[in-house]
Amino acid sequence: MRTVSLEQTTHPVLIFWIIAGWVGYCILPWYGVDKFWSFEWLVDGWPLDKDYAPAAVLIAMGQKLWLAPMLLALAAPLLVLGRRKTDPLYAKVLILAGAFGFSWLVAQGLGIGLRGFAFGWLETLFGPLEDRQFGMGYGAMITASAFLFLFTQGIAARGAVNGDVFVTGAIGGVIAVVTVFVFYPILIMMLAAFATDEGGYSFLGFFPKLFDYRIWSLGCLTGGRCGVAWNSLFLAVVVGVLSTLLGLAFALVLTRSGFRYKRALRALSVLPIITPPFVIGLAIILLFGLSGTVTTTVAEVLGVEATRWVYGLPGIMIAQVLAFTPVCFLVLIGVVEGISPSMEEAAQTLRANRWQTFRTVSWPLMRPGLANAFLIGFIESMADFGNPLVLGGNFDVLSTEIFFAIVGAQYDQSRAAVLAVVLLAFTLGAFYLQRFWLGRRRYTTVTGKGDSGMHAIMPRGLSIPIFIVVGLWSVFTVVVYGMIAYGSVVQLWGVDNTLTFKHYITAFRVELGESGLRWSGSAWASFWTTIMIATIAAPLTAAVGLITAYLLTRQDFAGKQAFEFGTMLSFAIPGTVIGVSYILAFNVPPIEITGTGLILVISFVFRNMPVGVRAGMASMSQLDKSLDESSLTLGANSWQTFRAVILPLLRPAILAALVYSFVQAMTAISAVIFLVSARYDMSTSYIVGRVENNDYGLAIAYSTALIFVMLAAVGLLQLLVGRTQIGRRTSHGEGH
Amino acid sequence: MKRHALSAAILCGTTSLSATAALADLNLYCSAQEEWCQIMEKSFEEATGIDVAMTRKSSGETFAQIQAEASNPKGDVWWGGTGDPHLQAAEEDLTEPYVSPMRDQLHPWAIAQAESAGDKTIGIYSGALGFGYNSDMLAKAGLPAPACWEDLTKPEYKGMVQMANPNSSGTAYTTLASMVQIFGEDGGFDYMKRLHANINQYTKSGSAPIKAAGAGETLIGIVFMHDAVATTVAGFPVVTVAPCEGTGYEIGSMSIIKGARNMDEAKAFYDWALSKEAQDLALQVNAFQVMSNVAAEKSEKAPDLATLKLIDYDFKKYGSSDERKRLLSKWDTEVSTLPQ
Known part of the structure; x- marks a missing residue:
């Protein structure tokens, strides 16, 4: 297919990475530098100052000699520059050099830390080390990337994945970052599950903790209380099913009905996703709590005593379904839109009525979307922490138990880790069930062939109940958000209802001082940090997510199952655990990034990447492989195919990933609360502080402002990404 | 790794826009309410000219963080929050013993708190x-x-x-x-x-x-x-x-973190936080605890510990x-x- 490239003896990609490796080793500071991008280090003693020195200079000065062996791995690839890719030596040298360099770099990073050797057995073997090293910096990072991609090029040259340099590089890159930022911290955290009170590790001590009655008790069947595991499981299943069905209802109304106000409905359905934590919970208490508007009214009308019915399962369920329906909707809309109308039209031509068409054609084709939506609703519910905290009552769930095992009066990290294992087991179980249900069937409907059909309208028997449900839900959403907007402009929510703008003024005051504008409102600092982090994290999340999805749906390689598992793992673990594990893993060398903005960005990218992956996979499983093949046949390589063919068809998935990660960065709380620092405080942790302090007005005012910022951002993203133009007739009078 | 570099590049590119101050000279972990933490931060900066970077978290969260950061401490001083986690941090040797020259101005309960923990913590307020x-x-x-x-x-x-x-x-x-x-x-x-x-x-x-x-x-x-x-x-x-x-x-406490990178500044904050001027700030932010400095002002709205029947709470045993x-x-x- 690509005999031309096989005959080449210049390899631009190879040359690029060889140069990168040398630059990282000989020019950039090897260890971490505070405020790298101010470039003050350039004039502050570089390259001889040992804090800023590159590895090569350090070695020349006789320091950190353990960095020297990497020189071999950097030099070796130079020997094969003139050779052809088909030459077995070419592949062999690259693989050996890359693997050796990379593993040596990792091994010295883990082995030698702040206090010399990091492990006792190294010290017994080599004697105590007088030297020490700090966290790695850009030099080390670029050199490591160079080794990694030299290795993958070697693998490609040997013929893996059809010798595709882009695909092998992407696989290697994703594996490396997922290992470093997902597996490694989780592993560190999991070690704590086996920790004993005395500071040692015990395998036997793990089981009594795992089978604790507080986790597994089935008391609620006989009138008592159930364990947290059952509570969480039950809640997550109910929330997953309800949010998927509601999301589907919204998607059907938008794509398969003649409904007029689609834009308004679409905006409304997305509103809950952009709401900061606690706010929905507070609004629900004001509506349905003991002194809530609805509860007291109903109690008066019916003449019964008002109760605290909302605290516990009902409250959490309402809040979570409200919050997660939009995510399910975003996953489903892409799938429902993508189903080829030709198939539906074919069914109708064969004299199926609308109901038969829906049941036998549309519904089965929606299965990947439904399964993915349920999975996301299920996992989100399992990991949600804000709503159970506010509305939980005495209904304990795993996520809050984990949080309070770590930060509460127990300080029991090992119990937290055990609970996290249970939680992980549930989410992974759901993940495998989903795969089982989807089976090996094909769901491809978007092919390269012309397809200009029109989506069939829903059968009447289906559309009436769906319109009722969507209508009721929309009214409910409007009421909840009305409450929120109202809450931000009253003196004291629920007590003193005089209108005031003081909360907005406290938060967002701007003064005109001598030196220009002064952002003197108390919320500005966290606001700008949040915007910055969200803006950086969103495109990265989408990129990593979609590349991963592409690899999973389009490429076959050894260990694909494990690869998929790894990329989904971070989503299945609650944010609290991620937060603590990140602190444990990244506060010490080799990677020392706590207290920086970078750790926030990274935690967002890897926590939200799975949504990008799921959305991308759901959409890509509908795209026929013949599209790729024709592109490849016409001489494009796999990167060009990905960019010019797949990517434009993935716009709904890209949008979902971008929106989700941007919004998550502005609304997620559980991991963030551990990772914020004085210089990088996030809006959610600020809001939680206000709520803790009874300052509901300010918290809600800030949240309302954030909602508008996110609305604007979502609109902007939609504009930037654009809509997928699949060649179809305009449907149902919707204007274009 | 490639993306890591990219993210760092963009991140740092935008940081310059938000004009971050010079590196902080004191890293304060604060476990009281937000306003109180902020006013302590600002007033200390004004009083001494030392730059403060303050992080506010509940005492449980802060304790978890200090535990996690034990081998490479990022914070210098931990101010506020109920005494038990401070005592526990002392027990786990996460905090530094220090005898402040301000001690003679304090209520006996504040000093008792310090003595029960080998001088690794001290009382700043009680409620x-x-x-x-x-x-x-x-x-x-x-x-x-x-x-x-x-x-x-x-x-x-x-x-x-x-x-x-x-x-x-x-x-x-x-x-x-x-x-x-x-x-x-x-x-x-x-x-x-x-x-x-x-x-x-x-x-x-x-x-x-x-x-x-x-x-x-x-x-x-x-x-x-x-x-x-x-x-x-x-x-x-x-x-x-x-x-x-x-x-x-409870006795709200303060501790210096063991291995603090800015030990002198941490001690300066510690001494200042025990002074009457610093403790009078509490009333400005509606914190109605009783402060540990004998001379600190009291609010009429605050519950007067002298008229309460307080038990002889055994912090050492129950902490x-x-x-x-x-x-x-x-x-x-x-x-x-x-x-x-």
């Missing part, structure tokens, strides 16, 4: 345990106002009392330990069992019950009295009660990990499993 009720709801229901711990177990308050879960909240653990000290171990657990029958919810966070009382979601909340007073000052119809049997109390574990697991098995 007594009590409860608060929603006066509107009480009048509406036509119930008598509770005045004693014993009143809370009366059947007319069934389903109307809220307290935090001692497993998750330091406040509620102080309640449990106080009852054991007031009524004796058997009497204390008997009391907790009778109280259990009236509890509508064990909240996760310590001050949540009084917020629920303010919002009309429960009639009575068991909390620290200064939290109840703050709720009243915030405008909610809450009345604070000092229980007639006497009550336990230790073993006793805490024992009481909590006893509460778990004997009290929390009872039907309500």
Whole structure:
């Protein structure tokens, strides 16, 4: 297919990475530098100052000699520059050099830390080390990337994945970052599950903790209380099913009905996703709590005593379904839109009525979307922490138990880790069930062939109940958000209802001082940090997510199952655990990034990447492989195919990933609360502080402002990404 | 790794826009409420010219963070939050012993706190345990106002009392330990069992019950009295009660983190935080605790510790990990499993 490239003896990609490796080793500071991008280090003693020195200079000065062996791995690839890719030596040298360099770099990073050797057995073997090293910096990072991609090029040259340099590089890159930022911290955290009170590790001590009655008790069947595991499981299943069905209802109304106000409905359905934590919970208490508007009214009308019915399962369920329906909707809309109308039209031509068409054609084709939506609703519910905290009552769930095992009066990290294992087991179980249900069937409907059909309208028997449900839900959403907007402009929510703008003024005051504008409102600092982090994290999340999805749906390689598992793992673990594990893993060398903005960005990218992956996979499983093949046949390589063919068809998935990660960065709380620092405080942790302090007005005012910022951002993203133009007739009078 | 570099590049590119200040000279972990932390940060900067980077988290979260950062501390000084985690940090050798020249200006209870922990922590404020009720709801229901711990177990308050879960909240653990000290171990657990029958919810966070009382979601909340007073000052119809049997109390503390990178600045903050000027700031932010400096100003609204019947709270015993574990697991098995 690509005999031309096989005959080449210049390899631009190879040359690029060889140069990168040398630059990282000989020019950039090897260890971490505070405020790298101010470039003050350039004039502050570089390259001889040992804090800023590159590895090569350090070695020349006789320091950190353990960095020297990497020189071999950097030099070796130079020997094969003139050779052809088909030459077995070419592949062999690259693989050996890359693997050796990379593993040596990792091994010295883990082995030698702040206090010399990091492990006792190294010290017994080599004697105590007088030297020490700090966290790695850009030099080390670029050199490591160079080794990694030299290795993958070697693998490609040997013929893996059809010798595709882009695909092998992407696989290697994703594996490396997922290992470093997902597996490694989780592993560190999991070690704590086996920790004993005395500071040692015990395998036997793990089981009594795992089978604790507080986790597994089935008391609620006989009138008592159930364990947290059952509570969480039950809640997550109910929330997953309800949010998927509601999301589907919204998607059907938008794509398969003649409904007029689609834009308004679409905006409304997305509103809950952009709401900061606690706010929905507070609004629900004001509506349905003991002194809530609805509860007291109903109690008066019916003449019964008002109760605290909302605290516990009902409250959490309402809040979570409200919050997660939009995510399910975003996953489903892409799938429902993508189903080829030709198939539906074919069914109708064969004299199926609308109901038969829906049941036998549309519904089965929606299965990947439904399964993915349920999975996301299920996992989100399992990991949600804000709503159970506010509305939980005495209904304990795993996520809050984990949080309070770590930060509460127990300080029991090992119990937290055990609970996290249970939680992980549930989410992974759901993940495998989903795969089982989807089976090996094909769901491809978007092919390269012309397809200009029109989506069939829903059968009447289906559309009436769906319109009722969507209508009721929309009214409910409007009421909840009305409450929120109202809450931000009253003196004291629920007590003193005089209108005031003081909360907005406290938060967002701007003064005109001598030196220009002064952002003197108390919320500005966290606001700008949040915007910055969200803006950086969103495109990265989408990129990593979609590349991963592409690899999973389009490429076959050894260990694909494990690869998929790894990329989904971070989503299945609650944010609290991620937060603590990140602190444990990244506060010490080799990677020392706590207290920086970078750790926030990274935690967002890897926590939200799975949504990008799921959305991308759901959409890509509908795209026929013949599209790729024709592109490849016409001489494009796999990167060009990905960019010019797949990517434009993935716009709904890209949008979902971008929106989700941007919004998550502005609304997620559980991991963030551990990772914020004085210089990088996030809006959610600020809001939680206000709520803790009874300052509901300010918290809600800030949240309302954030909602508008996110609305604007979502609109902007939609504009930037654009809509997928699949060649179809305009449907149902919707204007274009 | 490639993307890591990219993200860093973009990140740092945008940081320059937001004009970050020079590197902080003191990293302060603050576990009091937001305004109090901010005013402490700003006033210290004004008083000394030392730049402060402050992070506000609850005492439990801060303790977890200091534990995690033990091998490479990022914080210098930890100010505020209930005393138990400070004592525990001292026990685990995460904090640095320091004898401040300001000690002779302090109340004896503040010094006792320091001495019980080998000078690794010191008292900065104290607050007594009590409860608060929603006066509107009480009048509406036509119930008598509770005045004693014993009143809370009366059947007319069934389903109307809220307290935090001692497993998750330091406040509620102080309640449990106080009852054991007031009524004796058997009497204390008997009391907790009778109280259990009236509890509508064990909240996760310590001050949540009084917020629920303010919002009309429960009639009575068991909390620290200064939290109840703050709720009243915030405008909610809450009345604070000092229980007639006497009550336990907490000592909000301060510790220097072991291996602090800015040890001199940390000590400067420590000394300053014990001064009258620094402690007078509390009233500006509606913190109604009793401050540890003898000369510090007191508010009329604040509960006067001198007129309260305070028990002789044994911080060393009840703050230790073993006793805490024992009481909590006893509460778990004997009290929390009872039907309500």
